[in-house]
Amino acid sequence: xxxxxxxxxxxxxxxxxxxxxxxxxxxxxxxxxxxxxxxxxxxxxxxxxxxxxxxxxxxxxxxxxxxxxxxxxxxxxxxxxxxxxxxxxxxxxxxxxxxxxxxxxxxxxxxxxxxxxxxxxxxxxxxxxxxxxxxxxxxxxxxxxxxxxxxxxxxxxxxxxxxxxxxxxxxxxxxxxxxxxxxxxxxxxxxxxxxxxxxxxxxxxxxxxxxxxxxxxxxxxxxxxxxxxxxxxxxxxxxxxxxxxxxxxxxxxxxxxxxxxxxxxxxxxxxxxxxxxxxxxxxxxxxxxxxxxxxxxxxxxxxxxxxxxxxxxxxxxxxxxxxxxxxxxxxxxxxxxxxxxxxxxxxxxxxxxxxxxxxxxxxxxxxxxxxxxxxxxxxxxx
Amino acid sequence: xxxxxxxxxxxxxxxxxxxxxxxxxxxxxxxxxxxxxxxxxxxxxxxxxxxxxxxxxxxxxxxxxxxxxxxxxxxxxxxxxxxxxxxxxxxxxxxxxxxxxxxxxxxxxxxxxxxxxxxxxxxxxxxxxxxxxxxxxxxxxxxxxxxxxxxxxxxxxxxxxxxxxxxxxxxxxxxxxxxxxxxxxxxxxxxxxxxxxxxxxxxxxxxxxxxxxxxxxxxxxxxxxxxxxxxxxxxxxxxxxxxxxxxxx
Numbered sequence: 001x002x003x004x005x006x007x008x009x010x011x012x013x014x015x016x017x018x019x020x021x022x023x024x025x026x027x028x029x030x031x032x033x034x035x036x037x038x039x040x041x042x043x044x045x046x047x048x049x050x051x052x053x054x055x056x057x058x059x060x061x062x063x064x065x066x067x068x069x070x071x072x073x074x075x076x077x078x079x080x081x082x083x084x085x086x087x088x089x090x091x092x093x094x095x096x097x098x099x100x101x102x103x104x105x106x107x108x109x110x111x112x113x114x115x116x117x118x119x120x121x122x123x124x125x126x127x128x129x130x131x132x133x134x135x136x137x138x139x140x141x142x143x144x145x146x147x148x149x150x151x152x153x154x155x156x157x158x159x160x161x162x163x164x165x166x167x168x169x170x171x172x173x174x175x176x177x178x179x180x181x182x183x184x185x186x187x188x189x190x191x192x193x194x195x196x197x198x199x200x201x202x203x204x205x206x207x208x209x210x211x212x213x214x215x216x217x218x219x220x221x222x223x224x225x226x227x228x229x230x231x232x233x234x235x236x237x238x239x240x241x242x243x244x245x246x247x248x249x250x251x252x253x254x255x256x257x258x259x260x261x262x263x264x265x266x267x268x269x270x271x272x273x274x275x276x277x278x279x280x281x282x283x284x285x286x287x288x289x290x291x292x293x294x295x296x297x298x299x300x301x302x303x304x305x306x307x308x309x310x311x312x313x314x315x316x317x318x319x320x321x322x323x324x325x326x327x328x329x330x331x332x333x334x335x336x337x338x339x340x341x342x343x344x345x346x347x348x349x350x351x352x353x354x355x356x357x358x359x360x361x362x363x364x365x366x367x368x369x370x371x372x373x374x375x376x377x378x379x380x381x382x
Numbered sequence: 383x384x385x386x387x388x389x390x391x392x393x394x395x396x397x398x399x400x401x402x403x404x405x406x407x408x409x410x411x412x413x414x415x416x417x418x419x420x421x422x423x424x425x426x427x428x429x430x431x432x433x434x435x436x437x438x439x440x441x442x443x444x445x446x447x448x449x450x451x452x453x454x455x456x457x458x459x460x461x462x463x464x465x466x467x468x469x470x471x472x473x474x475x476x477x478x479x480x481x482x483x484x485x486x487x488x489x490x491x492x493x494x495x496x497x498x499x500x501x502x503x504x505x506x507x508x509x510x511x512x513x514x515x516x517x518x519x520x521x522x523x524x525x526x527x528x529x530x531x532x533x534x535x536x537x538x539x540x541x542x543x544x545x546x547x548x549x550x551x552x553x554x555x556x557x558x559x560x561x562x563x564x565x566x567x568x569x570x571x572x573x574x575x576x577x578x579x580x581x582x583x584x585x586x587x588x589x590x591x592x593x594x595x596x597x598x599x600x601x602x603x604x605x606x607x608x609x610x611x612x613x614x615x616x617x618x619x620x621x622x623x624x625x626x627x628x629x630x631x
Binding site: 228231232233235236238239242243245246247248249250251252253254256257260 | 437545
């Protein structure tokens with residue numbers, strides 16, 4: 001796709017969003033590293049890490065909005081793709097520990113020594129290399145989504161039934177990863193990471209760098225989503241969302257379209273998980289918990305389903321709220337989250353973005369900017 | 383077999399049962415190239431089920447459904463049948479409500495339907511001309527950039543017919559195109575369909591007798607899943623069995 005039309009198609013909200021991300025990617029690391037801690041302008045490292053985490057959540061939300069907002073696939077299992085991406089990078093970080101583990105075994109991660117394993121399982125081969133782990137971050141969630149989607153969409157499982165089996169998928173993976181003999185650290189998961197590419201993960205500059213990388217990934221993810229939804233393929237997705245059988249009768253193989261977008265979305269969720277794990281320093285099976293996936297869907301609903309920018313915004317806003325609540329009134333957080341979801345569903349069908357951008361609050365405009373039309377009109381004018 | 387060879391659509395002995403209820407019972411029907419046919423019949427006569435069988439939504443228990451005398455439609459799915467050249471308009475107008483009128487036509491426009499060709503699709507000049515032509519035909523050119531959801535009922539019916547035109551199928555199946563329309567709209571729709579029938583084969587399912595009369599085409603009367611009578615509207619109206627089950631009610 002030529003770059004010109006792609007940027008023209010971003011719309012004002014999209015440009016503001018990307019600009020804000022670019023500013024944050026530069027300013028936050030600078031204010032953290034170059035400004036002395038005494039200054040009012042200094043951003044403490046804890047804040048950098050916290051917001052780096054939020055950016056990963058935002059990318060996860062974006063991936064959910066792509067399938068739910070534009071194609072009507074309500075996945076309640078996207079946390080699984082996020083966690084798989086996290087495990088893939090976690091495996092590399094475990095290999096990087098080398099002989100600096102508690103047991104000092106240069107060949108095996110600590111938990112394998114503890115379990116009396118003699119050699120590295122075959123599926124850990126290759127994770128010594130970062131490039132291989134990065135490839136797996138994309139391939140493992142992508143492949144799972146492809147196989148799962150191929151069966152589900154071919155059998156025309158839709159609506160609430162599809163949501164339920166995505167829940168079952170992430171729940172099954174959680175149970176599997178809890179088992180010690182799976183070879184992924186069982187209950188404790190993967191942790192005690194030391195460094196990546198020889199750079200200390202605990203250093204402020206590394207954390208600032210990961211923040212900037214997360215912002216970059218979110219921006220790239222947004223551009224990918226935007227390119228998809230503003231293409232004709234994106235229009236087909238919305239058509240599937242609104243009238244699936246009609247779309248079939250004009251000749252589109254609906255299951256292929258769903259499979260494509262579900263797989264792309266799972267890969268994005270995997271990238272989000274891979275950036276999240278080095279920042280929080282641990283990945284364990286609780287990341288597969290069904291509740292995590294549901295929470296992510298709530299972020300999207302709060303921010304504004306089918307708006308992309310709203311999904312990212314929702315993830316950040318809800319998580320800021322969560323951080324505050326779990327500090328101040330921990331026992332009330334889930335009630336607040338549930339209440340928020342009900343409130344948004346009843347009163348803000350277009351989410352926060354609908355409030356910020358009244359133009360988008362018109363009845364059901366999914367592609368409010370209609371970039372392709374503008375492009376074609378522009379061409380006609382030439 | 384000459385009948386089969388000359389036919390565009392050929393149904394023979396088609397039977398469909400739902401939980402023991404025979405929606406179609408040994409139905410046989412032949413539609414020729416370039417023909418327009420009206421299908422009438424009381425509620426539950428099997429009109430919509432027949433459309434479902436032809437478009438691949440429902441698999442028949444028994445019988446043959448052939449297109450162009452060669453393609454066995456009972457083995458194909460909806461998308462494959464649509465690509466062969468059978469278009470369908472539903473009873474209740476189904477357009478893509480959150481797309482603009484223009485995008486509805488763009489989506490229906492004849493062309494490759496694959497995932498990756500859609501991802502990189504750009505409208506060509508001739509395609510844009512074709513879209514303008516369709517929009518003029520259905521008189522929605524002025525409202526091309528409005529959301530389809532904001533159209534009136536009659537306009538949605540027309541938009542759906544426009545989508546069929548853009549798809550340019552060899553055979554159009556049109557289910558109650560005049561439902562919910564004013565008398566003036568109904569008459570205009572008949573004119574539009576007659577125009578379409580000049581270049582396409584059309585099967586129209588309809589309740590409205592005035593509308594069928596306006597079309598002035600051969601009529602097939604369905605009753606309890608099979609053909610009761612066939613001929614001009616005057617012929618079938620005179621048929622005693624038809625009067626008994628349908629017109630006389």
